Amino acid sequence: MTLSLVTLLHRSLSHRQSRALHAWIALTVSAAISTALLSLYTGLDAKLHHEFRSFGANALITVTNPRGVDAATLTAIRSAAGPGAEAVPFGYAVGSTASHEPIVLAGTDMAATRRLNSWWQVSAWPQETPQNDPEILVGSRALSQLEAKDGRAALSYGSRSQTFQIAGTVHTGGAEDSRVYLPLAAFTAFTGAPASTVEVQIPGNAAQVNAALDRIRTQLPHAAEVHPIRQLVEGETRIVDRTRALIFGSLVLISLMVAVSVLATLSSSVLERRRDFAVLKALGSSQAKLQALFLLEALALSLAGVVSGFILGAIAAIAIGKINFGAPIFPTAAILPPVAALNLVVATLAALLPLRVLRRLQPASLLKGD
Amino acid sequence: MFLRLLLESFLRQRRRRLLAGLAILLGATAITTMLALGTSIGDKINRELNSNYGANIVVYPKADTLDVEVAGVAVKPATNGSYLREADLPKLKNIFWRNNIVGISPELPLTATLNGQRISAVGLWFHHTVSGTGSGNGQSGQSSNDAFTTGAPIVHPWWKLNGAWPDDASPNQAVAGANLAQRAGLHIGDAVTVNDKPVRITGIAATGDDTDNQLLIPLALAQQLTGQSGAVRRVYLSALTKPEDAFARRNPDSLSPRDHDRWYCSPYANSIAYQVDEAIPAAHAEQIRRVAQSEGQILSRISGLMWLVTITSLVAASFAVSSAMATALLERRREIGLMRSLGATQTTIASLFFLETSILAIVTGAIGFVFGSLIAGRIAVQIFGSQIPFNFVLLPVVLALSLLVAIAGSAPSVRLALRLDPATTLREDA
Numbered sequence: 001m002t003l004s005l006v007t008l009l010h011r012s013l014s015h016r017q018s019r020a021l022h023a024w025i026a027l028t029v030s031a032a033i034s035t036a037l038l039s040l041y042t043g044l045d046a047k048l049h050h051e052f053r054s055f056g057a058n059a060l061i062t063v064t065n066p067r068g069v070d071a072a073t074l075t076a077i078r079s080a081a082g083p084g085a086e087a088v089p090f091g092y093a094v095g096s097t098a099s100h101e102p103i104v105l106a107g108t109d110m111a112a113t114r115r116l117n118s119w120w121q122v123s124a125w126p127q128e129t130p131q132n133d134p135e136i137l138v139g140s141r142a143l144s145q146l147e148a149k150d151g152r153a154a155l156s157y158g159s160r161s162q163t164f165q166i167a168g169t170v171h172t173g174g175a176e177d178s179r180v181y182l183p184l185a186a187f188t189a190f191t192g193a194p195a196s197t198v199e200v201q202i203p204g205n206a207a208q209v210n211a212a213l214d215r216i217r218t219q220l221p222h223a224a225e226v227h228p229i230r231q232l233v234e235g236e237t238r239i240v241d242r243t244r245a246l247i248f249g250s251l252v253l254i255s256l257m258v259a260v261s262v263l264a265t266l267s268s269s270v271l272e273r274r275r276d277f278a279v280l281k282a283l284g285s286s287q288a289k290l291q292a293l294f295l296l297e298a299l300a301l302s303l304a305g306v307v308s309g310f311i312l313g314a315i316a317a318i319a320i321g322k323i324n325f326g327a328p329i330f331p332t333a334a335i336l337p338p339v340a341a342l343n344l345v346v347a348t349l350a351a352l353l354p355l356r357v358l359r360r361l362q363p364a365s366l367l368k369g370d
Numbered sequence: 371m372f373l374r375l376l377l378e379s380f381l382r383q384r385r386r387r388l389l390a391g392l393a394i395l396l397g398a399t400a401i402t403t404m405l406a407l408g409t410s411i412g413d414k415i416n417r418e419l420n421s422n423y424g425a426n427i428v429v430y431p432k433a434d435t436l437d438v439e440v441a442g443v444a445v446k447p448a449t450n451g452s453y454l455r456e457a458d459l460p461k462l463k464n465i466f467w468r469n470n471i472v473g474i475s476p477e478l479p480l481t482a483t484l485n486g487q488r489i490s491a492v493g494l495w496f497h498h499t500v501s502g503t504g505s506g507n508g509q510s511g512q513s514s515n516d517a518f519t520t521g522a523p524i525v526h527p528w529w530k531l532n533g534a535w536p537d538d539a540s541p542n543q544a545v546a547g548a549n550l551a552q553r554a555g556l557h558i559g560d561a562v563t564v565n566d567k568p569v570r571i572t573g574i575a576a577t578g579d580d581t582d583n584q585l586l587i588p589l590a591l592a593q594q595l596t597g598q599s600g601a602v603r604r605v606y607l608s609a610l611t612k613p614e615d616a617f618a619r620r621n622p623d624s625l626s627p628r629d630h631d632r633w634y635c636s637p638y639a640n641s642i643a644y645q646v647d648e649a650i651p652a653a654h655a656e657q658i659r660r661v662a663q664s665e666g667q668i669l670s671r672i673s674g675l676m677w678l679v680t681i682t683s684l685v686a687a688s689f690a691v692s693s694a695m696a697t698a699l700l701e702r703r704r705e706i707g708l709m710r711s712l713g714a715t716q717t718t719i720a721s722l723f724f725l726e727t728s729i730l731a732i733v734t735g736a737i738g739f740v741f742g743s744l745i746a747g748r749i750a751v752q753i754f755g756s757q758i759p760f761n762f763v764l765l766p767v768v769l770a771l772s773l774l775v776a777i778a779g780s781a782p783s784v785r786l787a788l789r790l791d792p793a794t795t796l797r798e799d800a
Contacts, residue, residue, distance in 0.1 A: 018786075019700060026693040033686035040679065051671050054664040092440045102438045119663040145436055173428055173658040178436040230578030231528040235422030242418060242753050243672050246411070247679065249749045250404060254683045257400040261393045261690040265697045268389040272701040320678045324671060 019269055023301050024308075026262040027343055031309020032316065033258050034339045035331055037251035039317035043329035044247055047321065048240045049203050056117045057088070057199035058232040059213055062225040068194025073223060077198055080215040084203045088112040089195035091187050095157040095180075098147050104179040105157065107187020107195060110137070116201055120176065124168030126183060134186035135167035139177040143169055146180070155180065157191045198224075206237040259346050266350030270294060271357065278363040287359060294351045302347035306340045313339075375722055376729075387730065390776070393694030394734040395741075397687040398772050402742025404680040405764050407749065412673045414754045416610050419665045420472060424525045425606035426662040427643055429454065429655040453478075453601035456589065458650045460500050462607070463518060465645040470637050473608035474500060475525035478592040478601060482565050484554060484585060491544075491564070491585040493592020495521035496535040522586070525608045526577065533558040533573025538588050545573040547582040565595050607646070607655070611639045613666030639666075684771070691772075692779030695727070699783035706787040707795030716788050723784050727776050735772030739765050 061077060063069050069089040077087045091107040110126050126135035138146060138153065146153040152163045164186075170176055188194055202212045210233075213226050280290055314331045321329030420426075431452040454476070462474055478493035501517045521538075523529060536543035544564065546556045551574045556562065560571045564585065575586060593599050612618075618638040622630055634641055639657035646655035657663075709719055743760050750758040787795070 019697070022693045022696050022700070026690060029686050029689040029693070033683065036682055037679065040675070044675075048671070051668055052664075054667050056660060056664075094438060094440070101436070103436060104438055104440060117660075119659040121659060142436055172660060173656045173662070174660060175437060178438070228578060231423060231526075234528055235419070238422060239415070239418055239668065239672075243415075243675075245753045246407070246676070246749070249753065250407070250679055250683070253403055253745065253749075254400050254686065257396045258686055258690045261396045261687075261694060264389050264392050265690075265694040268694075269697050269700075316682050320675070320682070324674045324678055 020301065023266055023269060024304055026265050027302050027305025027347060028309040028312065030255070030258050030262045030346060031306045031339055031343045032312035033309075034251070034255040034342055035310050035313025035335065036316035036320070037247070037254060038335040038339065039314065039329055039331035040320060041244065041247050041251055042332060042335060043317070043321065044244055045240065047325045047327070047329065048243060049205070049236070051325070052232075052236045052240070053201060053203065054118050055232050055236070056119065057086075057201045057229065058209060058236070059200045059202060059226065059228045061087075061198040061200060061216065061220075062227075063196055063198065063220075063223055064225060065223045068196050069198055070194070073220065074198065076219045077200065077216055077224075080219040081200055081202050081212050082215075085212065086112065086116050086201040088116050088199050089184060090197045090199060091184065091191075091193055091195035092197075093157060093187075093191040093193050095155050095191070097145050098154040098156075099145075100156075101145055103142060103145065103155070104175075105155065105182060105187065105191060106179050107182045107184040107191075107193075109184055110181075113181075116199065117172075119172060121171040122168055126167035133165060134183050136164040136183075136186075137168060137170050137181040138166050139179045139181075140169050140171040141177040142180055153180075155190075160190065162190060205240060206233050209233050255342065259342060263346050263350050266298070266347065267354045270298075270351060270354040274358055277355075277358050281363040287355075291352065291355055294355060295348065298347040298351035299344065302343050305347075306343050309343070310336065310339060372718070372722065376726060387698075390695055390698040390727070391730055391734045393691045394731055394772050394776055395738045397691040397775065398735040398738025398768055399742040399745065400687050401684055401771060402739045402764060402768050403746045403749070404683045405767065406743055406746035406758055406761055408673075408676045408680040409761060409764070410746075410750065410758045411676045412669065413610075414750065414756070415669055415672050416665075418754065419669060420608055420610055421527050423661050423665060424527055425473070425475065425608045426611065426639055426658050426665060427607040427609055427646070427655055428658050429605040429607065429646055429650070429653050431604075432652055432654045453598060453603060454605060454650070454653055456593075456600050456602050458653070459602070459605065461649040462605075462646060463500055465642070465649050466634065467609070467637050467642050467645060470610040470642065471607055472610060473525040473606075474520045475522045475606045475608075476589060476602040476604070477522075477606065478589055478596065478598070478603050479584075480592055480596050482585065482595060484550075484564055485562050487554065489550060489554075489585055490583065491587055491592065491595075492581070493587055493589040493595075495589055496523060496538050497521050498538050498589075525606050526579075526581075528578060529581070530576045531573050532576070533571075536572050536586070536588050539590065540588060541591050541594065542567065542569050543572045543588065544569045544591075545575050545586040546571055547584045547586065548574055548576040549582040550585060567591075567595070605653075606658075607642075609639065609642050610637065611642065611662065611666070612637045613670045614638055614640070614663065688771075688775045688778075691775045695776055695779030696783045699723070699780050699787070703787045703790065703795045706784075707790070707792040710788075710792040711796065719788060720784060723780065724777060727780050728773055731772040731776035732769055735769045736765070738772070739768045742768070 063073060068091065074087060074089060078085065081087060088109055093105045094102050095105045097103050113120075114122075114125055122137065126137055136153070148166055151166050153166055154161060154163045164182070170181065182190065184195055202209045209228060213228055216224070217226050277290065310331070317331055318328040321327055431454050433452045456476060459474060459476060462468070462471060474495070476495060480491050480493070482489060482491045497519055498521050499517050499519050523531070523535060531545065533545070536545060546554070550556070556571050556574070558571055558573060562569055562571060564587070569587070576582065589602070593601055617633065618636070618640050620633065622633050622641070622644055625633055634644070639662040643655035643657060646653060706719055747758050750756060
């Protein structure tokens with residue numbers, strides 16, 4: 001019986017090739033679209049949070065101990081903040097220009113600031129230079145106040161004065177435009193002040209950011225005040241959540257629409273085979289055997305559809321990730337079960353529903369009339 | 371005869387029509403939903419970004435001195451330096467892109483004494499009504515005389531207030547930042563003295579930014595305390611903008627007149643800032659790059675994603691509809707064979723089938739458009755809390771797509787059926 005069923009199945013699929021082809025295409029499309037959208041949905045969180053890095057630091061740590069931000073504090077903050085986090089020390093002091101106008105001097109790790117603050121429009125970043133002649137970064141509004149000569153500007157702090165090589169200007173439309181940025185070591189050497197704040201960027205949603213900040217608080221119990229920048233943390237969480245909801249809505253809608261359309265196509269195709277059905281029945285097949293045959297045929301097509309659809313869907317997700325986010329989104333193994341389940345349900349329903357209709361028909365009248 | 375064939379075909383083979391119709395209906399619904407979401411998502415996300423991140427443009431006096439402040443605390447007394455005039459601010463609602471300006475918040479920072487203690491304070495609008503003077507030449511037909519209520523809480527949407535904002539006109543109300551309130555032991559309803567003036571604390575604001583350390587007072591009171599009547603230090607604008615591209619970064623004065631118009635009429639942060647400079651000659655406006663640049667990037671990523679998902683769905687729906695059309699026609703070979711053996715030409719049969727398919731595609735496509743628009747509206751309400759209006763520009767697009775996909779899906783099957791010998795087709799199943 002098994003053999004004959006397999007033979008029947010083989011014949012049925014190979015005889016009417018175009019019908020099997022269309023059923024396979026339909027099932028492939030259904031599997032491909034659900035694979036692509038599910039992959040996007042599961043990969044979206046990481047990709048979107050990555051995009052929000054462009055806003056820069058989302059928490060501010062003010063170090064209250066008199067030594068300021070030393071290497072040990074910075075290491076403790078970095079390890080508590082978790083992987084993918086960025087922590088950049090900043091020191092501030094009020095100095096004056098050559099014409100005795102007060103100006104904010106800031107000291108920072110230039111390379112880390114450059115990574116953190118992608119929105120800074122900088123004409124040229126300071127080079128690593130010997131400590132005795134450091135290069136500085138001047139805010140676009142501060143530049144006119146500095147009365148620079150030959151690319152050098154004189155600054156004073158307390159009773160000390162020094163001229164610095166100007167590497168470039170920074171323009172942000174914010175407070176940075178009024179400041180002068182020095183490499184941290186040069187800042188401390190000039191003003192005697194250490195870095196006092198650390199700007200931290202922690203990837204993730206509000207819960208993840210707050211958990212990381214709690215870890216930092218426990219690591220540095222009396223050395224620091226930790227503040228999330230609410231404007232950024234809350235905004236990011238809300239927008240990521242809404243975008244995911246949107247993709248989820250599209251996922252459900254499109255997968256269901258395509259599945260129903262495929263179901264209609266397949267069941268109609270089965271319904272058209274009433275003649276096959278009548279012949280088999282007239283030759284003595286039982287309803288159960290017929291069901292098994294039609295079901296097996298549907299399952300074979302559906303499995304083929306899942307395989308080809310998963311590959312196509314994965315290609316679509318990878319391409320969308322690459323085009324939009326610059327990095328591919330790979331489908332995970334976890335999405336295979338729901339994709340396969342949806343396709344198998346569609347194929348099974350498509351095979352069984354028409355049989356219920358055909359069951360009521362008499363083979364004789366079917367064969368004679370049509 | 372041709373018309374009768376067409377009519378009979380619709381009346382008789384209802385089940386087969388049903389399959390093709392259902393497939394096109396579902397496809398058109400899905401595509402309309404995705405297109406409606408895709409076309410409006412930019413605007414929705416833009417508003418969402420705007421209502422989360424607040425100001426993206428700042429306006430300074432042109433002849434400005436440096437801000438000497440660290441962590442929001444002014445180190446240099448704010449009494450010197452230059453100011454903007456509060457009376458000039460309604461001009462902001464006369465610029466070309468005035469309807470894109472959704473929030474205006476002027477600030478006048480000062481140092482004051484609170485119960486004898488030196489603190490920093492800032493004068494703000496809380497619920498201030500601005501009305502344009504109507505001399506603008508905006509693109510939309512909307513009247514610029516619309517009264518527009520705005521202030522710091524709109525431009526700083528992340529501020530959380532406990533209590534009530536001060537009345538803009540009141541000379542004796544204030545809100546304390548959370549840190550200041552804690553440090554100075556302030557509570558809602560407390561009576562304090564600010565520079566010897568009696569002031570009542572109406573609320574405590576947790577802002578998560580530098581304002582936490584400040585006393586927030588009505589702008590009029592700040593002007594009174596500093597003796598600078600009508601003065602404003604800087605103005606924050608929250609504007610709906612288009613993400614910056616290479617064209618947006620061009621210097622408008624170096625563009626050809628045509629490009630200049632195109633630049634001027636695009637809602638870039640830069641062009642809105644340029645128009646503010648024109649409206650208030652003593653002012654210099656510029657984008658706050660941290661917000662404007664990042665918003666632009668997020669916006670283009672999310673709308674890009676939505677478009678790619680829309681295109682993918684479109685391809686999937688097309689394949690689903692095509693295979694349904696092919697299946698529906700595959701079973702009609704006998705009908706074609708019969709017609710041919712009765713003397714119908716290939717052209718007649720082909721036109722009959724295509725006309726039939728076209729009518730079906732147009733009718734079900736139109737129904738799909740209505741369903742799809744309704745579903746898109748529901749999704750938008752669920753996620754963004756606001757409707758998407760019916761976008762009738764999409765109707766011809768959806769109808770054209772339905773028609774194209776339905777005909778493309780059935781064409782190979784019709785051609786195949788016409789190529790076969792009628793005798794074989796008729797005998798095939800017998």
